[in-house]
Amino acid sequence: MHESILAYRHRRYLWLALAVVAASIAGYWWHDPQEPPNGGTVFGYTLGTIGAFLIGWLTWFGIRKRRYSSTLGTVQGWLSAHVYLGLTLIVVVLLHSGFQFGWNVHTLAFVIMVLVIASGLFGVYAYMKYPERMSLNRGGAPRSELVDQLEEIDRRSLRVAEQLGPEFHEFVASGVQRTQLGATLWDRIRGRDRSQVLLRSGGATSVVSNKGQEAALDWVAEQQSRAGDAETQAAIGELSALIRNKRRLLKQLGEDLKLQAIVEIWLYAHVPLTAALLAALTVHIVTVFLYW
Amino acid sequence: MRYDLIIVGGGPAGLSAAARAQELGINCVLLESSPALANTIQRYQKGKHVMAEPSVVPLRSDLEFNAGTREAVLDAWQSGMTGLDVDIRYGSEVVGISGQRPSFEVSLGSGETLQSEAVVLSIGLQGNPRKLGVDGENASFVQYTLDDPDEYSSETIVVVGAGDAAIENAIALARSNKVIIVNRSGEFARAKEGNLNLITRAIEDGAITCFFNTEVSSIEPGAAINLNTETGETRVECNRVIARIGAVPPRRFVESCGIEFPNEDPTTLPELSNQYESNVPGLYVIGALGGYPLIKQAMNQGYEVVEFLQGNDIRPADHGILEEKFRPLPFGLDVDGTLAMIRERIPLFADVNGLVLRELVLASDLLMPKSGDVIFRENDYTNSFMTILAGDVTIEAGGGKTFTLSPGQFFGEMSLLSGRRRSATARAGDGCVVLESPRRDIVRLMSTYEAVRTIVDRLFIERSLRAGLAPDALPGDLEATAARAELRRYKSGEALFSQDEEPDGLHLIRSGSVSVSRRIGGRDIVMSYVAAGNYVGEMALVGQARRSATVQATVNTESVFLSREVFDEMLLRETGLRERMQETVARRVSENLRMEAAPEAGDLISFLMEQGLGEATDVLLIDESLCIGCDNCELACAETHGGTSRLDRAAGPSYAQVHVPTSCRHCEDPHCMTDCPPDAIRRAPNGEVYIQESCIGCGNCERNCPYGVIQMASQKRPATGLMSWLLTGRGDAPGERPPIDANSAAKQAVKCDMCKDLRGGPACVRACPTGAALRMSPAEFVNLTKRAS
Incomplete structure (x- = not known):
């Protein structure tokens, strides 16, 4: 042009x-x-x-x-x-x-x-x-729209998690809170995803890396395999789909921040x-x- | 009670009238339906700056009025009214006015009836809030307005309504109350997108409870509301009901008083005499309802109407301005004489009432060009309307055709109606005097007077037929054809005709624009974009076949429609028309072939049309394959325009690496101009739509712009030196100048003016380091598609 x-x-x-x-x-x-x-x-x-x-x-x-x-x-x-x-x-x-x-x-x-x-x-x-x-x-979307979409996914994930009980809610909320992308210039250049999530096993809690939402997807998959009724299965399935969407968006945003930083x-x-x-x-x- | 005068409505006009009446010792009462004076201004946000335009008109009132904060203005009026000891009855809603001079009966909502000799109606245009229309609608806990949502906490509040006001109230109240919203339908279809998202989210999150498809059936005095829901009757106990279900426009009420409107058009104003008297003797109309939306004008009228009532034929406050305006004229007449002469000489204005004509002349300029001077040039973007008072004017259309207009005739209607560039050059003859009227005033005149509209429309059709189809036609032939042409209106997206239909006629696009698309392989492919001033539908008519494409309005569009029969007659009569048509057809066929070979190009055009660019005249686009996101365009805009950028580069969608940022596209028929009280939005000869200093900061244009390109901005600190910032870091960085007065609420509308006052053209484009920013007109979009394909 x-x-x-x-x-x-x-x-x-x-x-x-x-x-x-x-x-x-x-x-x-x-x-x-x-x-x-x-x-x-x-x-x-x-x-x-x-x-x-x-x-x-x-x-x-x-x-x-x-x-x-x-x-x-x-x-x-x-x-x-x-x-x-x-x-x-x-x-x-x-x-x-x-x-x-x-x-x-x-x-x-x-x-x-x-x-x-x-x-x-x-x-x-x-x-x-x-x-x-x-x-x-x-x-074709401006960056702000990608961020809006991300917020919308978080909001919907929290709602589904709320229905699934306090354990889910705590997990998803910690994942939302600890999502971190491009906090420093170096992170942006490297395209580092420093997201974390809080895992609870028994009485102990540990904060683990949630890079690419991997930890979250693993945890949700495990819960799904254990879920009893069909309704819970479906809700966990929805949550899983939302997190996969989030992974895609984070990747897209990470790439955008990276390219902008290099420029x-x-x-x-x-x-x-x-x-x-x-x-x-x-x-x-x-x-x-x-x-x- | 019997009074000499009853004034209905305590806005600026009513207050000023009441003050004058009190000063003259007239036995008078002012009735105001709300609990305080100047309800509309009370509802401005706190600290809002109220301006005192038009500055050239002097104030004539017993009350004070100076530009300042809302509070200062209201205080001045309040203390003025108290000082004069005016009899004001607040909370008195007038439900009916009957009779005529000297015996009026004014009935109040309370059932009381008052008598008077004369009535002044100054109720504005806002109308009263619509009531619930059920038992208990006036209960103490039911309200129809909400000033400050933070006044309430820990209450259960039922909000009735589904528009923006209801949603905004519900969202604000939900912060510290339990809120239930009642929606008559199944969705929030009327709401702005932002509000729609907010309310949908709040309902999903459970922050607000919503009853869809629900009507209010009654209100119980013990603070409860009964709802008729989808699943049956429900009773909801609550502390408060807030109904935001719109306002009742005052027209119905005004008509019930016997006042006549010239037609059904909602923008029409009632007919008034020079002394503001309506067709009902003794019933006067002033202020916004009479067509005077500015505070100062309304106050002047309040003063004048009382003087007129007393039989004092005082000169209106604008007399001096007209005198000044008429002084250079060669006619040797006084103000009234000149006005009478204008009416007499210009048949178009023959039936226009004196007040409206006076206002029109006041807003117009009187031009006295020397013989041979150009009044406007072909391809200028101005849209004013010209009437000839004396001398001749020669119109030089393209192709060397000229014709001469004499006193009483008008010109300039083509650009006025279509929003397009001037189609011809107008040149003054000897002793020429021309009245140049702003577009807004003529549009208003056309909506009020059917006769004016008919004359202008008819001539428009005749002249556009001549320009577009039959340059050599005899005037009589065209007049007959124009009389049989039809003016058609299409909403955005509506089809003028569809592919494979039998052709019924030819459309000359008068305003707006259309896209031509063909269904190929089960998919609609856009072939071209046709702007106002061109015709569509000729292919099937000349070739005697079915429609080869679908033509849709890309924005609200008007066309002059010639039926097949009328067009065939023209083809037979006008020599050369068939040949010209065939040439056009051949050109379009080859264009179509090119577009069919490259459907992506059509997709790009569709995308641009979806962004509303079909009504653009000049648009900023960004080539994303070059844009590095440095925002130097925004900085350049801010630094050349008082510190506020008028464009938002990152916002907006993209397609095929063509980005449409949030920036003014200088529409052919600008939405922002539709409701500007001081008429501050103008169009410059090169097409720039800009806002003048007389902006009063009301925000109408910001709301009316569908593309979000106008913002209300406060004045920023002047620029500090670039070198001192670069070398020492002192002063403000480019684009980061703070407001002069952070506490001042004085804001004016700002928008792109295409840098019309800067040498070198738009600063955004000139400041782009990579050449990604470019401005173009829709006619040039086809160049973009060359790359897309």
């Missing part, structure tokens, strides 16, 4: 990026300094200046994204350019350095920059890949690393001029 950031406007920023890369390589090829290629030659300074401005401009995306009244292009256009021109930095900065690496602050700035670009690349991958998976996983998590690296890059870049520039 619509263009992705990569395909934006016939990939115009891809072509621009390729032009920048081609010009840099051609310059490096033609330029013949007295000394081995490095950041201190005329060409080296030129590329360094271009690289520094590029980094500044790329960082400005965080501002432009929030300048909601700005009519300077669209955020999508900016992001498309951000991706393609960001990638050119690898070439521009490598050629700027003349491939001189060392255990120093200059190489540190380069390494951080590579990390920023790598995290950004993961972001591009996530943006391309995950929205469609999220949409398919939710099956967001790379920013937790990309943004702080950008701050670090700006700091390292400043040190790099200041020291270069100090020791000139």
Whole structure:
């Protein structure tokens, strides 16, 4: 239906990026300094200046994204350019350095920059890949509706359990109370289901894992095998069906939270690393001029 | 008791009339059925902000009225009434008014009868709550309203009714009482979905007991209610009975007093003279019942009606505004002279009563365009109605056809009635004066005056036949055809005709839209969506076959229907019509073939139509294959519109990765506009439906919008600097600005205005980092289906 950031406007920023890369390589090829290629030659300074401005401009995306009244292009256009021109930095900065690496602050700035670009690349991958998976996983319903459905199942389970007696009610209520999904970011990324349930055997109680509602289904199956009359059988059957439904929903929700977390998590690296890059870049520039 | 004047109804109009009468020393009584003054305003929620629109009209009353909280407004009136020592009889329900000047008999519910020389009726439109209609209906423990559910605890309360009010009361009371709800039918069919879920759940959980298919048979004085249930009579002891079974609209009562209404339309107002007098001499009607829903207008009328009664022919409060409005006109007439001239020159207004005409002119603008100026342009989305007072206007329709209209004629009715863009450009001639009236006022005029409706409808049909079928027809021919055309109305989902039927005629869609579907392999496949301004049903007529498809209204739809006979005559008479029809048929056949090959595309169109997008003009859709859920669209909306987002991205359903978020779709015939007291909801030339500053925060539009896209919002703190927030964390994050005054209840309706005042277009779309958000018109939906297939 619509263009992705990569395909934006016939990939115009891809072509621009390729032009920048081609010009840099051609310059490096033609330029013949007295000394081995490095950041201190005329060409080296030129590329360094271009690289520094590029980094500044790329960082400005965080501002432009929030300048909601700005009519300077669209955020999508900016992001498309951000991706393609960001990638050119690898070439521009490598050629700027003349491939001189060392255990120093200059190489540190380069390494951080590579990390920023790598995290950004993961972001591009996530943006391309995950929205469609999220949409398919939710099956046309918004997340809030899945949560509503879950609540409705819990409510109905509690009602059936109430009819079945206090033992059932206590069990189902503890399962409802101890349902836990995606409490921490890490849980979300791993898709961890930390649900638990309270089991009572004889006088002793123990809290056990109810991951995927397995424990609950086992317990209900056991009760069903013991149930005497048909009516109780039927009620337990209904409960079992409800819990199976809940398992399906929890899986769906877990997947949704997981995909959403992955789509967001790379920013937790990309943004702080950008701050670090700006700091390292400043040190790099200041020291270069100090020791000139 | 005999009075000079009896005022019935203690709302703003009645209070102001009573105050004026007292001031002038008239022997007068004010009868109010509820136990306090201004019942409607008493029932506003606590602290609600009451606005004083229209701001241009001065207040003329012996009582004070300024915008402020409900409490402040009520206090001012209460102390004003006390200060003037007005005779108010609360709890006095009037059950009948008979007679005419100078001897009226006013009978009260208590059986008492009062006499007076004149009566002012100011009972509003709310009506009185419907009573149970059984023995004991007026017992002390039976009530028909509920102000504060938290007043009661540990009681057994029987709630009678199945509507939203009954459900809301029952749910609220069930928190600390034992509640029994009595429903006459087997389900809660009239309730809103949210309330339906709440009550169903409460009944399932046992929080509320419900008697379905049950009627109240009687009330016992010893606090018990007898119910006629499915299984027989049951007696329920209770502390309280709350009946919420709707209100009796005041019309029946008003008619019983002898006042005539022009027709059966429920929105019709009674006929009144310039001095608010009805057809019954001495019986006056003011306030909302007379068509003036705003508090200030009602209070002014209360003052004026008493002055008129005294024989003082004072000028209405709006005189100065009209004087100002008429000043630039070239006619050299005073206010009354100009109004008379308007009536004389425009045949459409000939039978409209003076008060209504005055109100219409007050709401209208007088345009004096220079010769050659454009009054409106083809494809503009405006929907005002134009009448020519002087000079000529040239209408330039598509295809280079023009025709000239002269003084007394009107134009602009096409967009007004269909909600579609302007179908032609209107250009002013020499010395042109045009009265531009808002849509709401003309719609009201059409519902009140049958003659106005007939004239406008007839001309609409004639002009749409010319535009859609016969551009070269002679005027006389079209007039005859229009007279034989029929206006048909269809509810959403209703079929105009079905596949395989014998064709009976052609439909020109006047408003709304339809979907065309065919049954193929036992399954209905949607072929296309046809918007207002187009015709359907021509295929079978031109090809002389059976209907090849089913055509259904996607929303409430009106069509101009030409019977087969009339259409065949047109085919014979109009040269080129058959060829044009055949071209259309050929185009549709090829479209259908494409859609048949890709049934998923049809499913996507069906899905979009189910979301009510058949009446949309511009809708926000989200491509879920691109949306990363960052909500930058919502932030952009909030930050460009005073801090409140008008869209909810995540809400709403999706199909084939096309998501319809909760966001305004700028309907062709906007539901929100139907009942806006200050007429604050308008349509801009590019189609944006927006709310003006004059919004009084009544919430009608929020309730009337079927898509839940209007919200009541308080004003937010102005934005702090973005850089300081980004760098230091100080100030408010985008989209998280708190209200200026957290305690203020002043709220106004807010909705999407498609960023009409921003350069660059809708901020939501421009702020989407991945290009997932897009706006389109239903005509472009077919582009979506290309991807779906």
